[in-house]
Amino acid sequence: MRINLRNMHDNQAGTIASVKVAGELGRRLRDMGLVPGTEIKIQGRAPLYDPVALRVMGATLTLRNNEADYIEVEVE
Amino acid sequence: MAPTVALAGNPNSGKTTLFNELTGSRQHVGNYPGVTVEKKEGTYVRIHDGFRLHIVDLPGTYSLTAYSLEEVVTRDFLVNQKPEVVINIVDASNLERNLYLAIQFLEMGIPICIALNMIDVAKKRGIKVNAQKLSFLLGVPVTPTVARSGKGKKELMDSASQIAREPHQLTPLKISYGADIDPVLSEMEKEIADRHFLTDTYQARWIALKYLESDQQIISKGQKVNPDLSSRLKEMVRKVSHHLLNTLDTYPEAMIADQRYGYIKSILKQGVIHHKYDRNRLYSSDRIDKVVTNRFLGPLIMLAVIAGLYHFTFTYSGLPVGWLENFFDWLGSTLSAALPEGMLKSLIVSGIIDGVGGVLGFVPLIMFMFFGIAILEDSGYLARVAFMLDRIFRIFGLHGSSVMAFIVSGGIAGGCAVPGVMATRTLKSPRERLATLLTVPFMNCGAKLPVFALLIATFFAKYEAAIMFLITLGAWAGALLVAKLLRVTVIKGAATPFVMELPPYRMPTFKGLAIHTWERTWQYIKKAGTVILGLSIVLWAMMTFPGLPESKIREFETLRQAETSRVPFAIAAELEAEQEGAELSGPASSLKEKLQRIDAAEAEAGLRNSIAGRIGGALETVSKWAGFDWRTNIALVGGFAAKEVVVSTLGTAYSLGEVNPEETGSLSETLARDPGWSPLLAVGLIVFTMFYSPCFVSVICISRESGSWKWGVFAMAFNTVLAFVLAVLIFQIGSAFGLLVN
Numbered sequence: 001m002r003i004n005l006r007n008m009h010d011n012q013a014g015t016i017a018s019v020k021v022a023g024e025l026g027r028r029l030r031d032m033g034l035v036p037g038t039e040i041k042i043q044g045r046a047p048l049y050d051p052v053a054l055r056v057m058g059a060t061l062t063l064r065n066n067e068a069d070y071i072e073v074e075v076e
Numbered sequence: 077m078a079p080t081v082a083l084a085g086n087p088n089s090g091k092t093t094l095f096n097e098l099t100g101s102r103q104h105v106g107n108y109p110g111v112t113v114e115k116k117e118g119t120y121v122r123i124h125d126g127f128r129l130h131i132v133d134l135p136g137t138y139s140l141t142a143y144s145l146e147e148v149v150t151r152d153f154l155v156n157q158k159p160e161v162v163i164n165i166v167d168a169s170n171l172e173r174n175l176y177l178a179i180q181f182l183e184m185g186i187p188i189c190i191a192l193n194m195i196d197v198a199k200k201r202g203i204k205v206n207a208q209k210l211s212f213l214l215g216v217p218v219t220p221t222v223a224r225s226g227k228g229k230k231e232l233m234d235s236a237s238q239i240a241r242e243p244h245q246l247t248p249l250k251i252s253y254g255a256d257i258d259p260v261l262s263e264m265e266k267e268i269a270d271r272h273f274l275t276d277t278y279q280a281r282w283i284a285l286k287y288l289e290s291d292q293q294i295i296s297k298g299q300k301v302n303p304d305l306s307s308r309l310k311e312m313v314r315k316v317s318h319h320l321l322n323t324l325d326t327y328p329e330a331m332i333a334d335q336r337y338g339y340i341k342s343i344l345k346q347g348v349i350h351h352k353y354d355r356n357r358l359y360s361s362d363r364i365d366k367v368v369t370n371r372f373l374g375p376l377i378m379l380a381v382i383a384g385l386y387h388f389t390f391t392y393s394g395l396p397v398g399w400l401e402n403f404f405d406w407l408g409s410t411l412s413a414a415l416p417e418g419m420l421k422s423l424i425v426s427g428i429i430d431g432v433g434g435v436l437g438f439v440p441l442i443m444f445m446f447f448g449i450a451i452l453e454d455s456g457y458l459a460r461v462a463f464m465l466d467r468i469f470r471i472f473g474l475h476g477s478s479v480m481a482f483i484v485s486g487g488i489a490g491g492c493a494v495p496g497v498m499a500t501r502t503l504k505s506p507r508e509r510l511a512t513l514l515t516v517p518f519m520n521c522g523a524k525l526p527v528f529a530l531l532i533a534t535f536f537a538k539y540e541a542a543i544m545f546l547i548t549l550g551a552w553a554g555a556l557l558v559a560k561l562l563r564v565t566v567i568k569g570a571a572t573p574f575v576m577e578l579p580p581y582r583m584p585t586f587k588g589l590a591i592h593t594w595e596r597t598w599q600y601i602k603k604a605g606t607v608i609l610g611l612s613i614v615l616w617a618m619m620t621f622p623g624l625p626e627s628k629i630r631e632f633e634t635l636r637q638a639e640t641s642r643v644p645f646a647i648a649a650e651l652e653a654e655q656e657g658a659e660l661s662g663p664a665s666s667l668k669e670k671l672q673r674i675d676a677a678e679a680e681a682g683l684r685n686s687i688a689g690r691i692g693g694a695l696e697t698v699s700k701w702a703g704f705d706w707r708t709n710i711a712l713v714g715g716f717a718a719k720e721v722v723v724s725t726l727g728t729a730y731s732l733g734e735v736n737p738e739e740t741g742s743l744s745e746t747l748a749r750d751p752g753w754s755p756l757l758a759v760g761l762i763v764f765t766m767f768y769s770p771c772f773v774s775v776i777c778i779s780r781e782s783g784s785w786k787w788g789v790f791a792m793a794f795n796t797v798l799a800f801v802l803a804v805l806i807f808q809i810g811s812a813f814g815l816l817v818n
Contacts (some may be wrong), residue, residue, distance in 0.1 A: 022327050028575040030333035031138035033173040047371045048467035057172045060578040
C-alpha cells in the first residue's frame with residue numbers, strides 16, 4: 001500500500017516509492033538519501049507533531065510535515 | 077610553498093575534530109572573500125621529517141550543488157585554488173549517504189583520499205567496513221581513522237602527502253545515469269568539448285551534468301561565455317526533462333541522484349560493508365531522544381537546560397567581569413591621578429578607557445556564553461531544540477534554531493545582544509538567520525535592566541515583578557512580530573527547507589570546545605575592539621565639545637569662591653587637605669556638598685551646551701510627541717554607546733553628577749518630584765528603550781554577521797522609528813484618555 005509520509009504513524013517502516021519535488025527542497029531531500037528505494041522508519045514527532053524524525057540509512061533526519069508531503073512511501 | 081590539502085565532508089562527520097587534531101594550535105580563522113562563511117586554515121607538520129602541509133577546512137556539505145553558500149564556497153575553492161589533494165572525511169557508521177559526496181568529487185575528477193572516520197562507532201554498531209575493498213573499487217586510498225583520538229592520522233597524512241607530491245590527473249568517474257540521460261549527456265559533452273565551452277576550468281562531462289541538474293551557477297557562467305551554445309544545451313535538457321516527466325514522472329536531477337545512490341549501493345554490495353544487526357536498531361542516542369524529545373518531558377528538559385545555560389553564563393562570568401571592571405576602574409583612576417587636568421585626560425579616561433573598557437568588559441561573558449553554546453552544539457542537543465521549537469518559530473518566518481540567539485540576547489531578561497547576534501551562526505538558513513539577527517536586539521539585555529529598574533522603582537514600585545514580566549513578554553512579542561514583518565517585506569522568500577540531521581549525541585571534547593570558544597571570542601575582540609575605539613572617541617567628543625564659554629565657567633568659579641569665602645578659612649583649608657576616607661567636620665562636609673552641587677550644575681550646563689546636548693535640544697521638537705525632553709534625549713543618544721549609559725547620563729542632565737547605575741535612589745526621587753514626569757511617560761520610555769537602536773557594539777556585530785553595513789544601518793534606523801512610533805502612541809493615547817498621568 002502506498003501512503004504519504006505525513007500519514008505514517010510512529011515506528012512504522014516502509015520504502016520510499018517517489019519523491020515528487022524539484023528545486024532546492026528536492027535536492028536537499030536527495031542529498032540526505034531520501035530517494036526511491038530507500039527504507040525509512042518513523043522515529044517520532046516533535047511535541048507539536050511537526051517536524052517528523054525518521055531513520056534513514058542508519059541516521060536520523062527531520063522534516064517538516066509540509067516537506068514530507070512530497071514523499072510517497074510503500075508500506076506493508 | 078607547502079602543498080594544500082582541503083578537508084571536505086558532511087556536517088557531523090568529524091571534519092572539524094580531524095582539523096583540530098591535525099593542526100593543533102597552528103590554525104587561524106578568516107572568511108571566504110565576500111561571504112560570511114568561516115574559512116579555517118592551518119598547518120600540519122609531520123613529526124619525523126618536518127614535512128609541512130597547508131590544511132584548509134572546507135565548510136561541511138552533503139553535496140556539491142550550488143544551493144547553499146557552503147556548497148558554492150566549497151566548489152569554487154576546489155576549482156579556483158586547485159588544492160593538491162582533498163581529504164574526504166566520511167562517517168563509517170553512515171557510509172552510504174556519506175559516499176554521495178565522495179562520488180561527486182570523483183565525478184569532478186578531483187584527487188581525493190578518503191578518511192573512513194568514526195570506525196570505532198561503526199564497529200560498536202556492528203558495522204564492518206572493508207577499507208581495502210572500498211579503496212580498490214573507488215580507485216582512491218581509504219584510511220580508517222578515529223579523529224577524536226588521532227588514530228589513523230599518520231597513515232591518512234602519508235597517503236595524502238603521497239598524492240600531493242606526485243600530482244596526477246585523475247580521470248573523472250563516469251557513471252551511467254540511465255538509458256534516457258546517457259545519450260543526451262554524451263551529445264552535450266561532445267558539443268561542449270568541441271567548442272571549449274568553459275573547459276579551461278571544468279571537465280566537459282561535468283558541465284553537461286550540471287546543465288542537466290539545472291545548476292544556476294554554471295548555467296549563468298555559460299550564458300555569459302557562449303549564449304548560443306548555452307541556450308542549445310538548455311533546449312536539450314528541456315527535451316529530456318519533458319520526456320522523463322511523461323514516461324517516468326521524474327526530473328533529470330532526481331534521476332541523476334537516484335543513479336548515484338544506485339552506484340554507491342552496487343559498490344557497497346560487493347562485500348564492502350557488513351551489518352551485524354538491523355540498521356534501524358535503536359542505539360543509546362535514540363534511547364536518550366525518546367526522553368529528551370518526549371512530548372511532555374522534552375519541553376521541560378529544554379527549559380531546564382536553557383535556564384542552566386543562562387545561570388552558568390551570567391553567574392560564573394560575574395567574577396571575571398568584575399575583575400575586568402575593577403581593572404579598568406583602577407586604570408582610569410590611576411591615569412586620572414597621573415595626568416594633568418584637561419582635555420587629554422578627559423579623552424583618555426572618559427573617552428577611551430570607559431569606551432574600550434565597556435567593550436572588553438563583555439569578553440568573559442561572551443566566552444562563557446560561547447562555551448555553553450559549544451557544549452550544546454557539539455553534544456548534538458542544539459539540533460533537538462531546533463527540532464522541538466521549529467513549529468512555533470516557523471509561524472514567524474524563523475527557524476527552530478533561532479531560539480538560542482533570542483535566549484542569549486535576553487529572552488530571559490538579562491542577556492546580551494552581542495553574543496546573541498553571534499549565536500545566529502549556528503543557523504544555516506540565510507533568510508531565517510538574517511531575520512533572527514535583526515530582531516534579537518529587542519530582547520531585554522542586561523544593560524537595559526538598570527533603566528527599567530529605575531523607572532519601575534520610581535513610578536510602579538508596587539508592581540515590580542509584574543511589570544518586569546510584562547516587559548519580557550513585550551520584548552518577545554515585539555521581536556517575533558517584527559521578524560514576521562521583515563520576512564514578508566525586506567527579507568521575503570520561501571522558508572528554507574528544514575531537512576536536517578539529528579546527529580547522535582556525543583561527548584564534546586575539551587579541545588574542540590576550547591578552540592571553538594576561543595576563536596569566536598577572539599573575533600569579537602579584534603573586530604569590535606577596533607571600531608569601538610573610534611566610536612568611543614566620537615561619542616566622548618559629542619558630549620564634551622564645545623564646552624561652556626569662558627564667561628560661564630567664570631560664573632561657576634565665582635559661585636564656588638563665594639561659597640568658600642562664606643565659611644571660616646580653617647574649614648576651607650580642612651576640605652582642601654582632605655584625605656581619602658578621612659572624616660570631615662560638620663561645616664566642612666556641608667561646604668563640600670555645596671561645592672559638589674555647583675560642580676554638578678556646571679556639568680549639566682556643559683552637557684546642555686555640548687553637541688549631544690544641542691542634538692537633544694533640537695530633537696525636542698519631534699520628541700515632545702512622545703513627551704521626551706532634551707535630558708531624556710541626550711540620555712537616549714548616550715544609550716547608543718551602551719544602554720546602561722541612559723541612567724548615568726540622565727543623572728548628569730539632572731545635575732546629580734555621575735550616577736552609579738546600581739544606586740539610583742536620588743535620581744529616582746528627582747524624577748518622582750519633577751512635574752514633567754508621569755507614569756505614562758515612564759511607560760513610553762520603557763517601551764522606547766526596549767525597541768530603539770541596538771547599542772553600537774551590537775550594530776557592528778549585526779553588520780559583520782550579515783556581511784553588510786546596510787543591515788547595521790537598517791537596524792539603527794528601523795528600530796528607532798518603530799520605538800518612537802510606539803512611544804508616541806502610548807503617550808498620545810494615554811494623555812488623551814488621562815491614563816497614568818499621576
